[in-house]
Amino acid sequence: MMRFGIIGTGRIGDMHARLIALQPDAVVTWCFDVFEDSARRTAEAVGARATTDVDALLAADDVDAVLIASPTDTHVEMILRSAEAGKSILCEKPIDVDIEMVEKCREKLLTFDVPLQLGFNRRFDPSHAGVRNAVANGEVGALELLVITSRDPGPPPPRAILEACGGLFRDTTIHDMDMARFVLGEDPVEVFTMAANRVDPVFAELGDVDTAMIVMRADSGALCHINNSRRTNYGYDQRVEAFGAEGMVRSNNHRPSEVSRYGAGGTAKRDELLHFFIERYRAAYEAEIRDFIDQVTAGKPPSVTFEDGRRALILSEAALKSYQTNQPVKVDYS
Amino acid sequence: MMRFGIIGTGRIGDMHARLIALQPDAVVTWCFDVFEDSARRTAEAVGARATTDVDALLAADDVDAVLIASPTDTHVEMILRSAEAGKSILCEKPIDVDIEMVEKCREKLLTFDVPLQLGFNRRFDPSHAGVRNAVANGEVGALELLVITSRDPGPPPPRAILEACGGLFRDTTIHDMDMARFVLGEDPVEVFTMAANRVDPVFAELGDVDTAMIVMRADSGALCHINNSRRTNYGYDQRVEAFGAEGMVRSNNHRPSEVSRYGAGGTAKRDELLHFFIERYRAAYEAEIRDFIDQVTAGKPPSVTFEDGRRALILSEAALKSYQTNQPVKVDYS
Amino acid sequence: MMRFGIIGTGRIGDMHARLIALQPDAVVTWCFDVFEDSARRTAEAVGARATTDVDALLAADDVDAVLIASPTDTHVEMILRSAEAGKSILCEKPIDVDIEMVEKCREKLLTFDVPLQLGFNRRFDPSHAGVRNAVANGEVGALELLVITSRDPGPPPPRAILEACGGLFRDTTIHDMDMARFVLGEDPVEVFTMAANRVDPVFAELGDVDTAMIVMRADSGALCHINNSRRTNYGYDQRVEAFGAEGMVRSNNHRPSEVSRYGAGGTAKRDELLHFFIERYRAAYEAEIRDFIDQVTAGKPPSVTFEDGRRALILSEAALKSYQTNQPVKVDYS
Amino acid sequence: MMRFGIIGTGRIGDMHARLIALQPDAVVTWCFDVFEDSARRTAEAVGARATTDVDALLAADDVDAVLIASPTDTHVEMILRSAEAGKSILCEKPIDVDIEMVEKCREKLLTFDVPLQLGFNRRFDPSHAGVRNAVANGEVGALELLVITSRDPGPPPPRAILEACGGLFRDTTIHDMDMARFVLGEDPVEVFTMAANRVDPVFAELGDVDTAMIVMRADSGALCHINNSRRTNYGYDQRVEAFGAEGMVRSNNHRPSEVSRYGAGGTAKRDELLHFFIERYRAAYEAEIRDFIDQVTAGKPPSVTFEDGRRALILSEAALKSYQTNQPVKVDYS
Known part of the structure; x- marks a missing residue:
């Protein structure tokens, strides 16, 4: 116990x-x-x-x-x-x-x-983990293209939270950086970022951005794209797509039900995506706790380490620096 | 030529x-x-x-x-x-x-x-034919359940056409009876029908029905359900689902494009289904002509015979008789 | 508390x-x-x-x-x-x-x-309840066709359980009868059943069937179809489809993740459906308990009554009698 | 005539x-x-x-x-x-x-x-055109993110064709550059490219690449990502996704039929995507010819101009230059 x-x-x-x-x-x-x-x-x-x-x-x-x-x-x-x-x-x-x-x-x-485990809960999501496991098992062959779509449901968080969060890259993109490392199975070595202010004036006021596109390269030659927005009007949009010679595996969005609607004007209409991260990632949070208890009890190292947290932050910093300098940035993990 | x-x-x-x-x-x-x-x-x-x-x-x-x-x-x-x-x-x-x-x-x-070929065009539809071929190839094992959804886009045809068409069962259900025989690979031997007037008063005026549910049994024990309506508001709804011990194969609906829409109120919304039978079954009509030319040219018998047309009509008559008598009807093909 | x-x-x-x-x-x-x-x-x-x-x-x-x-x-x-x-x-x-x-x-x-509530858990499933609510809210207009697909994951339960369960209609179909009443918003008045032994010899040995198709009629003229199997090889197949003049609403199946796979041989392949009823209906069971506590605490009558249980059983008996007599059976709820 | x-x-x-x-x-x-x-x-x-x-x-x-x-x-x-x-x-x-x-x-x-029309056939595809029309009609609000996935079915074309084609960017990406301009409704002003050799040694031998990720920025602040591969094993993968404050519209892939398969090991499996561009874009080629005849007959300017062809090539050159220099490239259309 x-x-x-x-x-x-x-x-x-x-x-x-x-x-x-x-x-x-x-x-x-x-x-x-x-x-x-x-x-x-x-x-x-x-x-x-x-x-x-x-x-x-x-x-x-x-x-x-x-x-x-x-x-x-x-x-x-x-x-x-x-x-x-x-x-x-x-x-x-x-x-x-x-x-x-x-x-x-x-x-x-x-x-x-x-033992110290860092709370990158998305690694434990059944859908995202399914993509990672498929890649790790060689289902798509050598990974060539990785596309991560990661858009928060709107409206944006309160100003006080935004002020303390470290900005889009350190607060939100950091999750995607960890996902990139998790699925790639290696560290990105170079990052380029384009970003914009499209969502809400508060971001520009804080010197932050709210919309971004990133490309990264790993040593193997695998390429990775991340796109971020601070606001959707249809729910929490979180997808991962891994592509290689042997095929493609995708993690698609989650909804509150499997209802679909047909009528004049359109067919197969589904619910909005789940909006709240605690609902969207409930299964992931459960699996994360479960995994922590299992690993520690068995005397094994935690599945997500301090170093994972550090590297994801280094990548987020690199993405920010690339945006600020409009130059590709080589990533230094030392 | x-x-x-x-x-x-x-x-x-x-x-x-x-x-x-x-x-x-x-x-x-x-x-x-x-x-x-x-x-x-x-x-x-x-x-x-x-x-x-x-x-x-x-x-x-x-x-x-x-x-x-x-x-x-x-x-x-x-x-x-x-x-x-x-x-x-x-x-x-x-x-x-x-x-x-x-x-x-x-x-x-x-x-x-x-050589005489009867124009049951739906047999040549790539999707429905795909189901039939999968069943014929044993993909689902012995067929156990066959569900045919067949609903015409509204509004109903003009009264003059309805008067000459022989009623729902001989005009519309006959296609589904042929599809049932085509996928089952055997003849239904007993039919039971429930039907109703829900769509338009014109059908009742003509002594016809516009809405029906049928169940049928084949000698192998395979069961088949057909549901019909003379009107949808979302397009031509034509689906076939074949189920057995080894799995299920389904033929789903066709749309004019692969566009999907996400927004406040719903996600993944697709176009209405194709409404017009000539658009919906264009590929089937092309394949039908192609097949006729190929079979006749090669001196082979047509793929859809006079006897197929006769048996589908006998089944339609049985469905009608079941509705009129509220009794299951054994089908006599002799 | x-x-x-x-x-x-x-x-x-x-x-x-x-x-x-x-x-x-x-x-x-x-x-x-x-x-x-x-x-x-x-x-x-x-x-x-x-x-x-x-x-x-x-x-x-x-x-x-x-x-x-x-x-x-x-x-x-x-x-x-x-x-x-x-x-x-x-x-x-x-x-x-x-x-x-x-x-x-x-x-x-x-x-x-x-207060007495009966455990028809499926009424509380977000997807099935979504269909019922859409129908109750008039989204599809007057209900015309209701199609309930309900197939258990295989293999069949142990013989001892089958012996005590009352047979397919009283054990499994009873859920679908309750779902029919729930979505129709009225009682079916006539039932016709075709059934077969396709799944496992044990059912025939017990005088039971394992595969069935039912059609029912309500006073409004709405028609309902149920199809049942005691075994799928792809998971727990539970769907509800409601159709009327204003459109169609469907409740589709649930899977453990939103992963899809693309490769040589096929695309968009999803997981098998959830197999175990406790996993498939976990959200429903939670909502059922929640609803019971809320209703009783508020001094309101339970959402699912003894009479609902009695009527679903009467319908199951009617389906069985129809199968045994090969006749449509008028349902007597008195 | x-x-x-x-x-x-x-x-x-x-x-x-x-x-x-x-x-x-x-x-x-x-x-x-x-x-x-x-x-x-x-x-x-x-x-x-x-x-x-x-x-x-x-x-x-x-x-x-x-x-x-x-x-x-x-x-x-x-x-x-x-x-x-x-x-x-x-x-x-x-x-x-x-x-x-x-x-x-x-x-x-x-x-x-x-009159001179350039053959950017994809503009006439019902699915891609559907996305463009939705964006042009303001369905997603101001466009913020545009994601274009464009991967050719394998194996790669013969060496002789590759030698004459101008390389990945001028041969394949040029289509995506035109699609970007078409959907954005404005010209990208800056381009950054990462690329790799992952598919076949022939590309490296020719000094070409076979795998690429591009990000671009337009004056409005809209961001665009393109990812390319010279080979998939599941068919011709061509998708367009447009995102803004009011929602998202996507153009998905086309398949030969609407068949889906369920069985042990997976569910809802669809056909491979159409492989051959003439099949995949048949409707687009028809609509292109139709549009050319209509515009010229009516004395109106062609829908796709020489200048469209020139600008798409300029963008392709910019993408290539960015790859060669590992620098973002400002696009000069003068």
């Missing part, structure tokens, strides 16, 4: 807590949040103790692992304190939006020996 | 004439219609001679084969006269809506030895 | 217990099964007390509602004892496979005033 | 000749080819005169228009001679693979006043 402390019980932390409680071999024992009401609400739902003092949680004997879902700018601190306390760690992405902070964290982590 | 005379240059005859003219090894030499303008219009389009005298066409040396597309109640006469004249015959369905007429025609035809 | 006692902790009872435990306003307090291990396993998973004495559960003060998932032939007894104990009741389908037992139960229930 | 001379009766010229012959208001009168057999074969099929002397064709009184389908390196000469002869011109793409030749041709054409 793995006993979890939840660090941060906002929307994502609360969801994780409930998914952990569903597992037969895991239990939530502590819930921390700076907002007492929030911590208590989640704690009650899962039969845990609530606290506004993270030290209490980290010092507790009945906490084997922590789920870090506090604000992004506290991730590094919480990772290091949890490592120091000897807890296994499942931390929401990103490690930090500042690559310097990530490098410092990396160095300090070398002195601890705790 | 097969030289055709067209008997009847209405909508269907004109289409056939143009499709024949497209074939590299066939030519239209004569066009007959009781309406001189009609005959002349088609004749000009295909470089043939127009006539209002069918005897002239039948007597012509440069006519090897006839395409009979005159009104249904003249089919038997035209078949017999063409047979007497020694022409190969491709005749639109049905032979006649009166089974007595069909039986008399059958008897008289015994004295002639000319 | 609604406190549940689980009566029967086999596969379905265990699933219900876990789904109840997920609800924020419900809790499982007692688990009964004649097999102590089974009761204890479920009880531990949801933090409840285990018992092999159903009287203890029914007498407990901390049980507001019971979930009856014991063997079918105990349903009537458990319903009546639970009613006597004043518990709200959510009972798995069917009430009983013997219509006499159902009638007796009905009569006795008149003397109690407890 | 428009009278056509066919210049070049290879595969494409022969197809055009037959499609012209199908039109009620057009006729083929002359067929030229340097190979007499080829000219004669096409001429016989459409009832025209065959010649190996293009001067005879151009001097003929009974030629109103020419269809130029001779080898690419003769296009400019044939265009200019036809213009001099006062013929209306429908010329296969490209004008030439050498931009200098195109510029010279452009200058000389200024002295003639004949």
